[in-house]
Amino acid sequence: MSGELWLIGCGDIFETIAAAWPAIEPDTVLHVVRLESPAAIATPFEERLAAASPQPRVFAALDQSALNFARFDVYARLRLGGRRFCTLIHPSAIVDATAKLGENVWIGAGAVIEARSSIGHNTFVGTRALVLGAAELAAHGWVGAAASVGARAKIGTHCVIGADVRIGAGVEVGRFSSIERPGHYAEPIAERTYIDALFELPVRIYGSARKQAGTAG
Amino acid sequence: MSESILSPEHYFDAGIFRAEQQHIYRKLWIFAGIKQLLAEPDAFLTRTIGGVPVVIQNCGGELRAFENRCAHRQMPLQFEDYGQRRLACRYHGWVYGDDGTVRSIPQEDALYRYSAAERGQLCLQRFALRTVGNFVFVNLAASPAPLETQFTPELLAELEAISAHFSNDAAFARIPARYNWKLNWENVLDTNHVPYVHPRSFLPLLPGMTAAADAAVPARPPATDVSDLSFSTRSTYKLDAQAWHAMVERFGDTDNYYNFYLYPNINFISLAGYVFLIQQFDPVAPERTDVLFTLMVARERKRIPALPAILWGHMKGEKRVLDEDIILLERLQQSLHTQDTRARHGVYESRLVDSARIYARQIAGAA
Ligand code: FES
Numbered sequence: 001m002s003g004e005l006w007l008i009g010c011g012d013i014f015e016t017i018a019a020a021w022p023a024i025e026p027d028t029v030l031h032v033v034r035l036e037s038p039a040a041i042a043t044p045f046e047e048r049l050a051a052a053s054p055q056p057r058v059f060a061a062l063d064q065s066a067l068n069f070a071r072f073d074v075y076a077r078l079r080l081g082g083r084r085f086c087t088l089i090h091p092s093a094i095v096d097a098t099a100k101l102g103e104n105v106w107i108g109a110g111a112v113i114e115a116r117s118s119i120g121h122n123t124f125v126g127t128r129a130l131v132l133g134a135a136e137l138a139a140h141g142w143v144g145a146a147a148s149v150g151a152r153a154k155i156g157t158h159c160v161i162g163a164d165v166r167i168g169a170g171v172e173v174g175r176f177s178s179i180e181r182p183g184h185y186a187e188p189i190a191e192r193t194y195i196d197a198l199f200e201l202p203v204r205i206y207g208s209a210r211k212q213a214g215t216a217g
Numbered sequence: 218m219s220e221s222i223l224s225p226e227h228y229f230d231a232g233i234f235r236a237e238q239q240h241i242y243r244k245l246w247i248f249a250g251i252k253q254l255l256a257e258p259d260a261f262l263t264r265t266i267g268g269v270p271v272v273i274q275n276c277g278g279e280l281r282a283f284e285n286r287c288a289h290r291q292m293p294l295q296f297e298d299y300g301q302r303r304l305a306c307r308y309h310g311w312v313y314g315d316d317g318t319v320r321s322i323p324q325e326d327a328l329y330r331y332s333a334a335e336r337g338q339l340c341l342q343r344f345a346l347r348t349v350g351n352f353v354f355v356n357l358a359a360s361p362a363p364l365e366t367q368f369t370p371e372l373l374a375e376l377e378a379i380s381a382h383f384s385n386d387a388a389f390a391r392i393p394a395r396y397n398w399k400l401n402w403e404n405v406l407d408t409n410h411v412p413y414v415h416p417r418s419f420l421p422l423l424p425g426m427t428a429a430a431d432a433a434v435p436a437r438p439p440a441t442d443v444s445d446l447s448f449s450t451r452s453t454y455k456l457d458a459q460a461w462h463a464m465v466e467r468f469g470d471t472d473n474y475y476n477f478y479l480y481p482n483i484n485f486i487s488l489a490g491y492v493f494l495i496q497q498f499d500p501v502a503p504e505r506t507d508v509l510f511t512l513m514v515a516r517e518r519k520r521i522p523a524l525p526a527i528l529w530g531h532m533k534g535e536k537r538v539l540d541e542d543i544i545l546l547e548r549l550q551q552s553l554h555t556q557d558t559r560a561r562h563g564v565y566e567s568r569l570v571d572s573a574r575i576y577a578r579q580i581a582g583a584a
């Protein structure tokens with residue numbers, strides 16, 4: 001790729017991507033729009049892109065805050081504004097040619113994305129994470145550093161798979177779940193389940209069966 | 218200065234714990250869960266109340282409470298905290314009807330050969346159930362006292378009005394803690410701990426809360442009745458405005474911290490009518506309590522896509538505050554021993570003194 005790219009966001013993941021430039025795309029000029037905090041998206045940021053050349057590519061880089069809704073909000077607003085997105089892959093990552101990657105997807109340093117796997121829009125895969133054969137990651141997700149998603153596993157939208165979490169082969173994780181306690185998970189995890197060091201037992205959200213929420217593209 | 222009428226044994230003795238289970242938890246109306254999660258056919262919740270496993274099942278639109286124990290070999294019928302499944306046993310396939318009688322037994326004639334009289338006796342024990350708005354209460358007593366003798370009509374009306382604002386979705390957490398349930402009940406009655414235990418997390422949100430207000434309470438006559446132990450308060454809450462607030466039907470129109478104390482083991486709070494948290498101190502053993510958190514927001518005016526993130530975010534915040542209490546209360550529990558020294562109360566602790574007096578009367582079996 002050549003041309004220009006506007007990187008917008010904040011936090012560690014934003015700095016990681018900015019710092020890896022220009023190795024990610026040597027021929028692309030990078031412009032950065034650093035938000036003060038995820039909350040700063042409440043104030044308009046579009047005008048900060050006004051100086052961009054016609055049809056510049058953009059990339060929204062925020063972490064997994066609020067089940068990835070912080071990043072989703074920036075992504076959805078830019079998308080509504082007709083921006084073109086890209087997919088960014090660290091040069092040290094290994095991505096199989098048959099893997100399908102959506103837009104605004106980040107694949108971190110040393111990550112491995114195996115054959116026939118698919119990664120939905122706006123999903124981030126962290127440093128040295130593994131996405132094994134034919135695994136399916138839905139949109140607006142997060143896979144932390146050194147985490148792994150087993151072959152044929154299916155991860156729902158807006159999920160957080162934390163650092164050092166290993167999702168077993170064929171395991172399904174329902175949407176809006178967050179698995180942040182390191183370890184191996186071999187059983188299916190219901191939607192809206194929260195497994196976190198802060199709680200000894202899983203926390204659940206119960207109630208109205210909700211249709212797919214918070215998905216754009 | 219008054220010495221507590223409760224001795225250290227009241228916080229670790231197995232015999233006293235059994236007396237509490239019998240005379241308090243199997244006698245009073247005990248909060249069991251929230252109604253809006255039970256709206257679907259065959260929706261259910263499970264609890265253990267006074268040591269008895271209980272299932273509350275949506276039976277053709279009506280909520281009914283049964284002992285959660287199969288009439289065959291006593292397997293629990295439902296397992297999860299909340300779920301949706303017909304009332305049937307996983308062990309040998311017995312299926313129950315809406316009235317708790319056994320509707321069908323696989324291979325009944327070949328394997329069981331019950332007489333008609335024996336067959337007629339097979340049914341689940343049923344318990345009294347009352348809903349107050351979205352609060353579901355259960356009473357395990359053979360002949361329960363009216364709910365209105367446990368909570369005043371004014372308090373029941375308040376609970377009904379506020380719970381009408383509960384969202385359809387709720388986050389639920391079971392938090393094991395290593396202390397007697399009464400330590401947590403006393404802790405929430407004691408507002409004077411907030412500046413010391415929660416100086417950064419919680420105190421800054423409560424500009425109006427002072428123990429001095431509680432010290433003024435002795436003007437209130439001493440409690441004589443169990444219904445005197447449950448009450449509500451409100452104080453000023455420092456609300457942090459959020460975009461989603463515009464998308465819900467808030468309770469009230471004031472930035473209040475609403476605080477309900479429902480004896481024996483509920484502290485229900487609302488943050489400005491936008492967030493609701495039911496904290497229950499569920500006795501598991503003399504020195505073990507499960508703190509049960511049920512957390513909701515105000516009901517949606519329009520769909521909030523990020524609602525799971527909002528509920529989970531608040532749940533984490535509330536748990537961090539609770540952890541500040543747990544770390545102290547577990548220390549307190551560990552330090553209790555049989556030597557008969559007792560807590561000493563100041564005038565601001567009149568609510569604790571009232572609770573202890575009526576509690577002692579109850580566990581003596583003289584309710
Ligand atoms: S224990 Fe329930 S069917 Fe046997």
Ligand SMILES: [Fe+2]
Nearest residue numbers: 410414415542
């Ligand atoms: Fe506290």
